[in-house]
Amino acid sequence: MTKPNMTLVDNTKTKAHEEAAGSFQRSPRFMNGEGFNSTFKWLSICSAMFILVILGGFFVSLTMGAWPAISKFGLSFIWTSTWNPVTEQFGALPAIAGTLITSGIAIVLAVPLAFAIAIYITQLAPRWLRHPLGIAIELLAAIPSIIYGMWGLFFFAPVFAEYVQEPVINAFENVPFLSSIFAGPAIGIGMATAGIVLAIMILPFIAAVMRDVIDTVPKRLKESGYAVGATDWEVTRAIIIPHCKTAMTGAIFLGLGRALGETMAVTFIVGNANRITGAIFAPGNTIASTIANEFQEAYTEIHSSSLIALGLLLFIITFIVLAIARLMLNRISS
Amino acid sequence: MNAVVKRRQFANIIARMLIVAATLLVLAFLVWICSVLLYQGFSAFKPSLFTEMTPPPGESGGLANAIMGSFLLVAAAMLVATPVGLLAGTYLNEYGKGTLLATIVRFVNDVLLAKPSILAGLFIYEILVAPMGGFSGWAGSAALAIIAIPVVVRTTEDMLNLVPNSMREAAYALGASRSKVILSVSYRAARVGMTTGILLSVARIAGETAPLLFTALNNQFWSTDMSSSMANLPVMIFQFAMNPYPDWQALAWAGALLITLTILVLSIISRVVLRSATAQH
Numbered sequence: 230m231t232k233p234n235m236t237l238v239d240n241t242k243t244k245a246h247e248e249a250a251g252s253f254q255r256s257p258r259f260m261n262g263e264g265f266n267s268t269f270k271w272l273s274i275c276s277a278m279f280i281l282v283i284l285g286g287f288f289v290s291l292t293m294g295a296w297p298a299i300s301k302f303g304l305s306f307i308w309t310s311t312w313n314p315v316t317e318q319f320g321a322l323p324a325i326a327g328t329l330i331t332s333g334i335a336i337v338l339a340v341p342l343a344f345a346i347a348i349y350i351t352q353l354a355p356r357w358l359r360h361p362l363g364i365a366i367e368l369l370a371a372i373p374s375i376i377y378g379m380w381g382l383f384f385f386a387p388v389f390a391e392y393v394q395e396p397v398i399n400a401f402e403n404v405p406f407l408s409s410i411f412a413g414p415a416i417g418i419g420m421a422t423a424g425i426v427l428a429i430m431i432l433p434f435i436a437a438v439m440r441d442v443i444d445t446v447p448k449r450l451k452e453s454g455y456a457v458g459a460t461d462w463e464v465t466r467a468i469i470i471p472h473c474k475t476a477m478t479g480a481i482f483l484g485l486g487r488a489l490g491e492t493m494a495v496t497f498i499v500g501n502a503n504r505i506t507g508a509i510f511a512p513g514n515t516i517a518s519t520i521a522n523e524f525q526e527a528y529t530e531i532h533s534s535s536l537i538a539l540g541l542l543l544f545i546i547t548f549i550v551l552a553i554a555r556l557m558l559n560r561i562s563s
Numbered sequence: 564m565n566a567v568v569k570r571r572q573f574a575n576i577i578a579r580m581l582i583v584a585a586t587l588l589v590l591a592f593l594v595w596i597c598s599v600l601l602y603q604g605f606s607a608f609k610p611s612l613f614t615e616m617t618p619p620p621g622e623s624g625g626l627a628n629a630i631m632g633s634f635l636l637v638a639a640a641m642l643v644a645t646p647v648g649l650l651a652g653t654y655l656n657e658y659g660k661g662t663l664l665a666t667i668v669r670f671v672n673d674v675l676l677a678k679p680s681i682l683a684g685l686f687i688y689e690i691l692v693a694p695m696g697g698f699s700g701w702a703g704s705a706a707l708a709i710i711a712i713p714v715v716v717r718t719t720e721d722m723l724n725l726v727p728n729s730m731r732e733a734a735y736a737l738g739a740s741r742s743k744v745i746l747s748v749s750y751r752a753a754r755v756g757m758t759t760g761i762l763l764s765v766a767r768i769a770g771e772t773a774p775l776l777f778t779a780l781n782n783q784f785w786s787t788d789m790s791s792s793m794a795n796l797p798v799m800i801f802q803f804a805m806n807p808y809p810d811w812q813a814l815a816w817a818g819a820l821l822i823t824l825t826i827l828v829l830s831i832i833s834r835v836v837l838r839s840a841t842a843q844h
Contacts, residue, residue, distance in 0.1 A: 269742035273658055276650035277668045280716065283709055284671050287682060290689035345585035353582060364834065369593055371830050373770025375797060376819050379804050380596045429592050460575035483677060490679020492773035493801065517681050517773070524688075524777055540685040544678075551674045 287544060295538035297530055306538060312503040312519075314527070319535035321542060323503045327420060327513035328543075331495060332488040334424025334509070339432045339488075340481055346432070347439035348465055363440060370433040378497030381426035386417030386498060389425070394510050413510030420513040423499040430494055431484040438480040438558075442473045479557030486551040490543055492517040516543045604820025607813035612821075617783055617799060620808050626818055628785045632794035633822075635787060636700060636779055637769055640707035645761055647708075648715025652757075655716070656723035657745050669720070676713040683709045684774035692778055700789035703779025710771060711764040718760025722753040755840035762833040766826045772797035796822055 292299075298306060302319065309320020350362050394415035401407040413419055446469050454464040470477075500512020501522055516539045527533035611625045618624025651668070659665030687706040692698055726749050734744045750757070780792040781799055796818045803815035 263740070266740045266742045269745070270658060273650045273654035274664075276647045277654040277659065277664065279647055280651055280668050280672050280675065280712070283712070284675060286690065287678075287686050290686050291682070294685070294689045294693075342585050342589050345582040346589060349582050349586045353579060368827055368830055371766055371826055372596075372823055373772070373797070373819075373826065375770065375772045375800055375804075376600055376823060377596065379800075379815065379819060380599050382804070384595070384599050429589075429596070432589055433593070460571055462575040462578035463571065465578070486677050486679075490681065492679065492681040497804070517679060520681060520685065521773060521776055524685075525780075537685060537689070540682055544682055547677075547679055547682075548674060551677050552670075554677075555670060555673045 291537055291541040291544055295534055295541045297534040298538040301531060302535075302538075306535070307542070310505055314523070314529070314532050317529060317531050319531065319538075321516070321535075321539055323505050324514050324516045324519045324539055325542070326505050327499065328489055328515040328517070330420050330509065330513065331424045331427055331499065331515055332485060334421060335427035335431060335488045336481065336485055338425065338428035339435055339484060342428075343432050343435035343439055343480075343484070344477075346436040347443055348469075350436075350440050351443045352461060352465065352469075363437075366433045366440070367437050370437055373493075374430060374491055375493040375497075377426055377430045378494040381422060381494065382418070382497040385426060386422055389422055390415045390417035394421075398510065409507055410509060412508040413506070413512075415510065416512075418498045418500045418512060419510045420499060421509040423495045423513075423515070424509075426494050426498055427488045427491055430491065431487050434487060435480055435484040438483060439473075439477055442476040442480060442558075443469055445476075446472045475557045475560050479554045479560075482550050482554035482557065486547050486554060489550065490517055490547050492521050496521045516540075600816070600820055600823060603813075603816035604823075607817040608820065609817075612814075612817055616785055617794065617803075617814065618810065619783070620806070620811065623810050624814070626796065626799065626814060626821070628782065628794040629796045629799040629818065630821070631785070631787065632700070632779070632782065633769070633796040635789065636703045636707060636775070636793065636795055637765060639701070639704035639789065640711055640768060641761065641765060643704070644708040644711035644715055644764060648712045648760070648764070649719050649757065651712070652716045652719025652723065652760075653745060653749075655720040657741075657749060672713045672716050675709075676717060679773075680710055680771050681773035681776075683707075684777045687774070688777040698778060698780040698792040700779050700791070700793035703775050703793060703795065704789070706774035706778045707768040707771060710774065711768050714764035714767050715760050718763060719753075719757050722756030722760065723749055725756070726752040755836060759833040759837045762829050762836075766829040766833075769826055769829070770797060770822045772801050776801070 298319065302309065306319065307321050307325065309318070310322040311318045311320050312323055313319070346366065350359055350366070354362060394413075394417070397411050398413070398415055401411045450468050450472065451464055454468045459467065495515050496518040499515060499518050501514055501518060502512040503514050503519070506513070520536050520539055520543075524533065524536050527536055609625075611623075612627070613625060613630065614627055615623075615625030616628050617626060651672075655665050655669055655672075659668070683706045686709070687702050691702040691705055695702075730748050730752060731744050734748045739747070775795055775798050779795055779798070781802060782792050782794040784794070786793055800815045800818045800822070803811035803818075806812070
């Protein structure tokens with residue numbers, strides 16, 4: 230196999246050399262002065278600082294917008310379970326619980342499947358299939374989330390209600406503990422549906438990152454495994470997984486970050502009910518879907534401020550999750 | 564064959580079967596989604612999509628204003644995101660390499676890259692929409708720009724990183740200034756990859772719905788006025804799909820297909836361009 234990076238480096242070198250030599254006479258006069266040199270440097274630094282300003286801006290503006298709600302409800306906002314615009318009582322617990330339940334379902338379903346795909350693409354698939362499959366997975370990760378939402382609402386939910394929810398609800402009807410978990414009307418939409426659609430949505434994304442991670446396993450490590458007679462599965466289990474453990478966890482956290490903040494796919498199918506139930510088939514709500522649904526209709530200051538407070542919570546949660554993901558993924562590249 | 568070998572081979576076969584089954588399961592779902600999108604989208608596809616306005620309930624119409632609006636929003640967002648993203652990426656690889664500032668900026672950029680897009684909508688709502696007292700195309704573009712910038716920064720830095728240092732050193736040896744080296748050597752060598760990054764960021768923001776809900780909102784009519792609320796494809800899809808009118812739902816699917824095809828074409832072009840650039844001799 231040729232290494233694409235190497236060829237890029239070599240070819241551009243010669244080509245750009247010629248062009249660079251030509252351009253020394255071509256560039257406009259103003260670009261040659263010392264003033265331009267330092268202006269360009271400062272523009273670059275300012276642009277880089279702008280990235281930090283964006284992050285800071287997020288935090289400051291969300292905090293300011295959420296301030297009326299924070300000062301009225303205090304920290305109890307997080308564990309209050311009433312969300313009632315009419316009586317102006319707002320608590321984030323239903324939305325937080327819904328976010329955690331849907332993301333939890335999504336991660337539990339998506340991680341093993343994404344891992345299987347990544348292993349298939351990197352280890353098992355016939356060589357001619359690997360590249361096209363990898364590209365297909367990456368393209369699927371680029372499909373806008375609203376498409377997953379529409380498919381979930383109009384096509385997946387009816388099938389899910391008839392062939393999964395009904396039988397499961399009936400099967401566990403008389404089992405003491407499970408009957409309350411697998412309860413709820415078999416209407417297709419709800420937290421379980423949202424979790425499954427989220428899983429399908431983040432799958433290509435996690436698989437693509439995992440594939441890149443597995444590609445970093447040195448060939449000779451794997452070959453020495455095969456040389457002592459290990460099977461494909463033993464190489465995967467004893468060499469690939471231990472080598473990529475940290476980075477793979479990073480990939481999972483990255484997927485979790487996406488699931489936690491996903492708005493459109495969830496808003497279509499979660500059911501938008503501001504209450505907490507232990508039943509996973511019941512309609513619920515997530516932080517992002519509550520904001521998407523109610524923000525335009527929030528006429529009182531405390532209502533919109535509470536919605537922004539939800540946004541601030543989401544900002545903090547995803548910042549922590551994504552920061553952990555980055556730290557874990559960066560360890561492998563350095 | 565002894566029992567241990569048999570057991571190991573059995574485990575191997577089971578694992579392989581599970582992995583292949585999982586892959587097929589996922590591919591089946593993705594084929595399902597794509598075929599639904601293609602079927603629904605193409606059955607609603609007609610030339611009048613590009614000439615007529617979005618209709619009131621119960622009437623037929625097109626998507627002309629939403630397509631135009633989306634185009635303007637994305638174009639204005641990229642006008643800001645491109646220079647800022649390119650320059651920030653330049654700083655990370657050319658000026659700041661190894662400095663504390665660059666390390667922090669790179670980390671923050673990676674986090675922003677994956678931040679929920681709805682937060683960009685809330686952020687811009689707070690700093691632009693609320694103070695100016697109304698939804699506007701500019702606000703929508705600002706929200707999209709915030710999402711696009713990290714993508715451009717990331718690819719720019721990665722692509723500049725591939726340029727060999729010996730080329731820069733050669734230019735320095737001829738007495739070129741730093742900005743000269745960056746503009747005439749680094750940019751020239753990395754320009755294909757940098758263009759790819761811009762295309763990818765367009766693909767990233769073209770289908771974003773959540774950030775536009777509180778910024779550009781939507782508009783039933785033809786409007787190229789960026790200072791008032793603006794029609795755009797994603798929000799139109801969201802509103803029309805959630806409604807019971809069959810005409811509206813058909814338009815939503817047509818719009819969804821249009822956006823997805825645009826994104827796929829952009830992604831494929833950027834891949835092909837990058838590949839041909841790395842393969843040419």
